[in-house]
Amino acid sequence: MQQPRPVFRPPLRFPGRAPIGGSLALGIDIGGTKVAAGVVDGLGNIREELRRETPGRDPRAVEAVIVELVRELGTRHELRSVGIGAAGWMDLDGGTVVFSPHLAWRNEPLRQNLEGLLNRPVTLANDADAAAWAEWRFGAGRGQDRLVCLTLGTGIGGALVVDGRVERGSFGMAGEFGHQIIMPGGHRCECGNRGCWEQYASGNALGREARELARAKSPMATELLAAVDGIAEDITGSVVTELALAGEATSRELVEEVGDWLGLGIANLAAALDPALFVVGGGLSAAGDLLLAPARRAYAKNLTGRGFRQEAVIVGAQLGPAAGLIGAADLSRVRQSDRLGVRRRRKRLR
Structure with missing residues (x-):
């Protein structure tokens, strides 16, 4: 039996409205030359943004930069979720970068590694998917x-x-x-x-x-x-x-x-x-x-x-170079909302 195709879905079909009203999410955009991180509210506005140079192509070095950015922004903002946008092909579960030509990554379990380092759920998406989502939702x-x-x-x-x-x-x-x-x-x-x-x-x-x-x-x-x-x-x-x-x-x-x-x-x-x-x-x-x-x-x-x-x-x-991190943040918010909904339904069934 063929598995259904995974897609990103908003809980409501209202462009520009947030699935969780005032919650803040962190979006990370991994580029070939820079890693950008932004705290994004439910309307797609960036509250604070930080950038670091991409430290070469070593996945561990890139992960270390991401952890540094998340922890620094987390000291000033109450972050509900974390989303990562990266160039390349992702597996259908959205956890592994199968192939990224510009980063020279192959079968890199990025989500699993970052969840272990950050001790919180992480949503991983292709960077262009994240940018498209942001432009559809807010741009x-x-x-x-x-x-x-x-x-x-x-x-x-x-x-x-x-x-x-x-x-x-x-x-x-x-x-x-x-x-x-x-x-x-x-x-x-x-x-x-x-x-x-x-x-x-x-x-x-x-x-x-x-x-x-x-x-x-x-x-x-x-x-x-x-x-x-x-x-x-x-x-x-x-x-x-x-x-x-x-x-x-x-x-x-x-x-x-x-x-x-x-x-x-x-x-x-x-x-x-x-x-x-x-x-x-x-x-x-x-x-x-x-x-x-x-x-x-x-x-x-x-x-x-x-x-x-x-x-x-x-x-x-309309959203400029920040579209990728805005979309990654919003996708993580959607995924977090979905997770909370599943937990509530499970509790009601007990």
Whole structure:
């Protein structure tokens, strides 16, 4: 007999309303470069946030940073639950990071380890699932029945929300949109394949293209190099984004190229999933319409059935880079509410 597919469900179908009124939950977002922790109330507001650099790829070192953050924030806030968002594929029980290319983790029992260290229940979710949940509950996706959320950072995370559920697929690995192959034989990806979408439409891709210009000593890279004291290897996607927002011509051109790739991939997703809304978040989304305007044009140009079908709307995320930790916190609150409900029902049956 096939087991039912695990999904995240709110106890009530009211976007923007909290399952537990005034309770505080702690959300942790584990990224390739930073670990962010935030105390989140029932309306998705961050009461306090702390950040630490990700201490390499050693799981024990990352766990130690998480414990430090939880304990520090726990001294100032009464925390009801803890939620963790991490990049990679989770098992269906939501306890193990099966594979995380950017952290180089394989079969890491993260939830079990942290519950032992913290002596409290922990909810573990894919970081893009957590961000999508937050945008559906509190942000750009409120009131939508079907949306795709994309997080553009080190790579491309993704999630599909359908009727108030984060769809995880049959094996818990739905939403890895960044690893659709969009350029066969293209750039090598950390997942092992070549030509993955995230090699062309992510913050890392933007930084790589800018560094190539700088290494080639192109006059187009003069301002880029000036921003990093002439050290080409210090050019990152964030540096390029900041320069683009300041009006620097080469940086704007590079962001536009990434936007073109973004729109092409979104057109592919629209053909498969047909959502009404695409929400684009993550660090690279700070570029705003410098990124989204070319993405919308490329989407419209490459959309299957264009001219004969309704087109989805592509918008920027409302919650910004904090969406992952807000969603992780809220998911932990939902899980805690579910646990309390089960306990009460068991007591009534005794």
